[in-house]
Amino acid sequence: MxxxxxxxxxxxxxxxxxxxxxxxxxxxxxxxxxxxxxxxxxxxxxxxxxxxxxxxxxxxxxxxxxxxxxxxxxxxHTSRSEADTEAWQHKLRLVLAEAVAKGIARAQVDAAYRAVLAEFEHRSSEDAPPQSGRHA
Amino acid sequence: MxxxxxxxxxxxxxxxxxxxxxxxxxxxxxxxxxxxxxxxxxxxxxxxxxxxxxxxxxxxxxxxxxxxxxxxxxxxHTSRSEADTEAWQHKLRLVLAEAVAKGIARAQVDAAYRAVLAEFEHRSSEDAPPQSGRHA
DNA sequence: CCATTTGTTATATATATGATGTATCAAATA
DNA sequence: TATTTGATACATCATATATATAACAAATGG
Known part of the structure; x- marks a missing residue:
């Protein structure tokens, strides 16, 4: 990192x-x-x-x-059973509200949304075997 | 309000x-x-x-x-010509990162995204004529 | 056993931020 | 002229942020 x-x-x-x-x-x-x-x-x-x-x-x-x-x-520690989606949804709501209130076009919002999620689409079954050393 | x-x-x-x-x-x-x-x-x-x-x-x-x-x-004052999308995208990126890091399912993220934007889909050409009084 | 590495905790201090209190100013309006 | 409005300039107090120093506890490696 x-x-x-x-x-x-x-x-x-x-x-x-x-x-x-x-x-x-x-x-x-x-x-x-x-x-x-x-x-x-x-x-x-x-x-x-x-x-x-x-x-x-x-x-x-x-x-x-x-x-x-x-x-x-x-x-x-990624694998959590139940995440509290409540608070997160409020954050998402606010961010999207800002976009709408700023007058950003829906198409542009959708594009940004998809671009970010695509960036975070790291397939679990790819590359490198489990790390052993520290300071990943 | x-x-x-x-x-x-x-x-x-x-x-x-x-x-x-x-x-x-x-x-x-x-x-x-x-x-x-x-x-x-x-x-x-x-x-x-x-x-x-x-x-x-x-x-x-x-x-x-x-x-x-x-x-x-x-x-x-809604009608702004150019909004600084830069800072906003970073906010969106962080919110979505939290969802992914928390392990919230993609389907759930998509659902929340669509639900919020649907809520903000107020068609401009509906109801009430332009307000005149104060304290909307 | 002993020294090292690690997170944990306890004080303390200095600065920045958040919120309030009080007062005044300036422009627009009735 | 008196009122309403945002804009400013002080001040005070509480909390939050960041640093500083010290010590403690558990785990590890010699």
Whole structure:
């Protein structure tokens, strides 16, 4: 995962980290069982404090995207039985409302929708055997 | 526009107001040329400070959703020539990434997508003649 | 056993943001 | 002229963000 943070950006650093991990999971860059870098290591990479990374990982854990343990570290956890679709639908509703309110053409919205989902269509039964090393 | 705020919610009050206005525009509850309530009036309705409402209106103005003037107040402004699709696409990308990362089935995502857009399909040439009064 | 690596927790501090309070200004209107 | 409206300029307080330092606990590897 190559990541880059926008210091002094409009979004909190821990939120940016969280978002990039979610995007990486959706894109298939991070897969079930993959390890995220240790918090201190990732913090050093970004030049930020490890507490900030810790907060991001904790948020990802709360949302069910990863699991944390003492010595297996942060592990991607995709297969969740029941996701709370409720909150997600509200987010989708707002994003689409913005498009409609901005007057973006329906065709353009559809095109963007399909393009993004196509990008996230990583077939499970492709390439590389299960990773063994850390820092996927 | 019937609105309700979640005091002590996870989202800032001004952001909640902004979101509800955007949703109302998309749903057709607010239409081009409609007036939003004066900031002091809406603030009193919610039991919050008028500065907070002012911040919400200013944000909506910056985003191009409304226009502000001394005595015509806050007016909905839908017809924008070129919307900056760039930022919006990133939002859509993140929302869809969350769905994929959560493991929500593609069919369910499609269903939600269509349902929301159907809700926002308010045909322009229907009902009620152009509003004249304020506080749409 | 011991040192290292890992997440976890506890304080503390500094800065930024969110929300309110009070006051005033400026333009449009009745 | 008085009222209504958004626009601004202060201020205060609470919360959120980010950093800093320290220590703890479990697991691993020598």
């Amino acid at each position: 190559r990541m880059e943070l926008d210091l002094g950006g409009e979004q909190p650093l821990y939120q940016q980290i969280r978002d990039q991990v979610v995007l990486a999971i959706a894109a298939g860059t991070l897969r079930e069982g993959d390890n995220l870098p240790p918090i201190r290591e990732l913090a050093a990479e970004f030049g930020i404090h490890f507490h900030t990374v810790n907060k991001a990982y904790d948020l990802l854990r709360q949302e069910g995207f990863i699991r944390l343990s003492r010595k297996s570290g942060a592990v991607v | 019937r609105m309700e705020l979640d005091l002590g919610g996870e989202q800032p009050l001004y952001q909640q107001i902004r979101d509800q206005v955007v949703l109302a525009i998309a749903a057709g509850t607010l239409r081009e040329g409609d007036n939003l309530p004066p900031i002091r009036e809406l603030a009193a309705e919610f039991g919050i400070h008028f500065h907070t409402v002012n911040k919400a209106y200013d944000l909506l103005r910056q985003e191009g959703f409304i226009r502000l003037s001394r005595k015509s107040g806050a007016v909905v």
